[in-house]
Amino acid sequence: MQLGVVGLGRMGRIVAERVMDAGHDVVAFDVDETAVAAAADAGATPAASLAALADELGEDKRIWLMVPAGDIVDATLSELEPHLTSDDVVVDGGNSHFEDSVRRAESTPAAYLDCGTSGGPAGADLGFSLMVGGPEWAYEELTPVFDAVATGPDGHDRMGPAGSGHYVKMVHNGVEYALMQTYGEGFDLLANGRYDLDLEAVARTWNNGAVIRSWLLELCEEAFREEGSDLGTVADRIEGGSTGTWTVQEALEQEVAMPLVYAALAERFGSRADDGRFSRRLANRLRYGFGRHEVVREE
Amino acid sequence: MQLGVVGLGRMGRIVAERVMDAGHDVVAFDVDETAVAAAADAGATPAASLAALADELGEDKRIWLMVPAGDIVDATLSELEPHLTSDDVVVDGGNSHFEDSVRRAESTPAAYLDCGTSGGPAGADLGFSLMVGGPEWAYEELTPVFDAVATGPDGHDRMGPAGSGHYVKMVHNGVEYALMQTYGEGFDLLANGRYDLDLEAVARTWNNGAVIRSWLLELCEEAFREEGSDLGTVADRIEGGSTGTWTVQEALEQEVAMPLVYAALAERFGSRADDGRFSRRLANRLRYGFGRHEVVREE
Amino acid sequence: MQLGVVGLGRMGRIVAERVMDAGHDVVAFDVDETAVAAAADAGATPAASLAALADELGEDKRIWLMVPAGDIVDATLSELEPHLTSDDVVVDGGNSHFEDSVRRAESTPAAYLDCGTSGGPAGADLGFSLMVGGPEWAYEELTPVFDAVATGPDGHDRMGPAGSGHYVKMVHNGVEYALMQTYGEGFDLLANGRYDLDLEAVARTWNNGAVIRSWLLELCEEAFREEGSDLGTVADRIEGGSTGTWTVQEALEQEVAMPLVYAALAERFGSRADDGRFSRRLANRLRYGFGRHEVVREE
């Protein structure tokens, strides 16, 4: 099978390599020529442009986009559009908003698969979890590719029609925020509690048989091994947040209560309020208002 | 009526003055002689010791304790104990834990009234809200004093038996934390939202007829008038927290869910985590673990 | 001054009456002829249509819309549009989304004031709190009307440009949800705690001098007086939620953490999950999964 891979950043490169490792051919394009050259070294057919890539793929094109979510997906699709027919299949493996994916599925001449991809760079060895939305025939058609990119046949599935792949991935990420923050709260209490504990040892012991064992807990273990039980210089600041925000927004639409996921997202916002949280500053001042408790001031 | 007032700090002084203003006599004691002298200047009979105060009060003593909650209440009671009989009444007007009040009610020879006092220093002019627990006859007996100290007859009531006054005050304070934080959140969004707003004007407009008008909102208005719409140097750090903690502890005992009150208390803890919240630091590090997102570091 | 009032429901009627009580003239229109007749009985000039109302108002029209938020505002504006010039002023006193108000301010030929109105039917006697957005000249022009409809000169203010009135009202409502839920949590603990309490008496005592006194707490007092300390047949189901949802959505946009306001909104969603919360059902089942704890089943 021949697959066009567009976008050869960290994740795109892994996709290309896993597909080639499984014995398929890859035609590779990126706006960065060095990335294309590297892919060629690894065995891919280099393409100098999207048009060249389309040309190389011939009929029944199968193209995997692994470009940053947002305008770049639209720009890429619009450049590909003249070359696409309804026999072609385009996979968007990035973190697009599901409503964008629904829109793109409607406007793209090719069959369109939105593919939520989870596993991070570690997926280079282990393979990814792929949540796919879109037409059944296109999903079937791409199965050999999904088998290669995923951890195996159980690592990918068709969730439903257009948008459902990115929808499930969005919720996955909301859950991810709350799981991280939950482990964080547990270790916070252990770090600030009654005992002087080796948190790597705690995490390792938990990872071997405890109910709460998980991959994220393995990453906690690794973090304590590398940073120490006090996490060294790691700052109280959590970047990112778009997919978690989308999750909460969708939950508002659906009137589903998600207090834990929201709390995790709010911690991110709070961690980035560099001049202090206004809400708490006002509460500080109000304690003076009613009780004449001294106002704590910035020096 | 003659009332012994023990403890002449900010709140005790107000109690003594309001009682005298209502035409009653006050015998005043404090470990600080200057405070006793000041009370004498204001018209009270000074007492050089608790024994002297008891002696001065004669039979059917009525004594109001306005000393810091905790060991000082016990020390005062134990020093008073030899002078007390079951015809006497002791009022604890401080922020004692209700279980301490139940215990003290059982061990004190006198009738014991636990009296939650709300209103802060502003109560000097307006009078306080008094939530009283203990024997009905003792509450009736002290009614003239409560009328004087409270905003009036509606500003005090007997909640129930021993401990109930401080129990209701404890819950009052838990509610207070969450109300403050709630107004804080609203003004946080207004301060960081789409419009450049005069927050004093917002608070004033709300205080004149809006559903959310309240005394705390009047204090917000005052805060913005005095500090400006940006709250100037007011820091993101909220001190205090014992009565709110008690409220959440009791809610855990009773299996009553209090997510908002807990959230407000957690904001206090969070605001005082000077080296950063460990939970968020770990979440920051985990983003590197699974996604190779750059770890934000302290410089 | 002459004011056209469009929409004579509960709130519109109050606006018309307060304006007439202040000595101004009202031209009244509603799609419901009975409502128009009632307004005429109360002294207003009846209008048989929007065109008739516009005609009656002549030049320099001042029109107050008090119609349900959403499409009806747009429909009314579009029917009024041919009659409006830049010398006219239209006030939207309903609960419109601030973005709709910005849009309408741009597209309406007249000056447009978005006016958040708080106070509920009780405002008939007390007057309302009015948060106004839009051009300064139009706000000044309408001041006599705002004086009449509000609690007085302090009960209204211009928050800023178009949309700011409804923006501040949106945040007001988010705060309102959390204040209600906070009082609810406090009384929940009192109702399920260690003492058998008269909750009306608690609320009354608090309302007389306590830090947490407020209008909402007066409404709690009234609720316990009318329903009893156990709230009788009042159900665990909270309707409504649009303005609170908007508040949280805007806070997500602005990356402002509002855990209490969110929690209050989530309680509404949770109270309406008639077949149970799926999240809790899964947690119930997972306890069997890892610990063989018996699954609780619906009968």
Added chain:
Amino acid sequence: MQLGVVGLGRMGRIVAERVMDAGHDVVAFDVDETAVAAAADAGATPAASLAALADELGEDKRIWLMVPAGDIVDATLSELEPHLTSDDVVVDGGNSHFEDSVRRAESTPAAYLDCGTSGGPAGADLGFSLMVGGPEWAYEELTPVFDAVATGPDGHDRMGPAGSGHYVKMVHNGVEYALMQTYGEGFDLLANGRYDLDLEAVARTWNNGAVIRSWLLELCEEAFREEGSDLGTVADRIEGGSTGTWTVQEALEQEVAMPLVYAALAERFGSRADDGRFSRRLANRLRYGFGRHEVVREE
């Protein structure tokens, strides 16, 4: 090595069997004679009483208690006490509160190891995660037994001095509550969202390579396989909660904010409020108070 096992319920039986499978001898006692007979059938030496068990073990006794937390632990220890010396080692493998373990470690003549045990009945095959507190020599001495009961050498570790094992287990359980509720929220949105999804397939896909894969997520997969994507008759009611309550109580003591863990615990309380949450009932009523919104009533 010879180990006395006291308590032959589900978990105690697994401990005895795993220890025997590893080639050690077990002396077994339970108040239920049938349980003792069953253990004897499986190869253990039966004991008719705690005294008999102590007698059988001779010098340097090693005893594993697997009895319900609370008074039964104390009763067992007090009955064993006359037979214990400082050369003996007692392990408490149950869910005791860490403060009880500290107290017992001080009062028991033998060395005392508090051992948090996680993994549930599934540990019969896989082994458990064991978090051990107490004297180092005793932990070393029992290592062969811990190797057998745990998943292996990495499945147990000495956390620190007395109480630390149960302390870490307590926090483990608080984390567990929040992880379960977090997965619950994610699947809640998927179950009530825009797509008709096969939740078993979602969970399976996630478990194969996604960031949020975990044992609890495998149990979600199993739950959806066995109950269906709608969870069938599984009720919205979560029993249990003592260790989670302890976690939050300890976090209050340590002033560590745990909003997610608290939220998960609050969901349990909320799920068991059979007559409705009072907080929400009051909010429902207040909407009538200020806005004359119809009160929702129980029929």
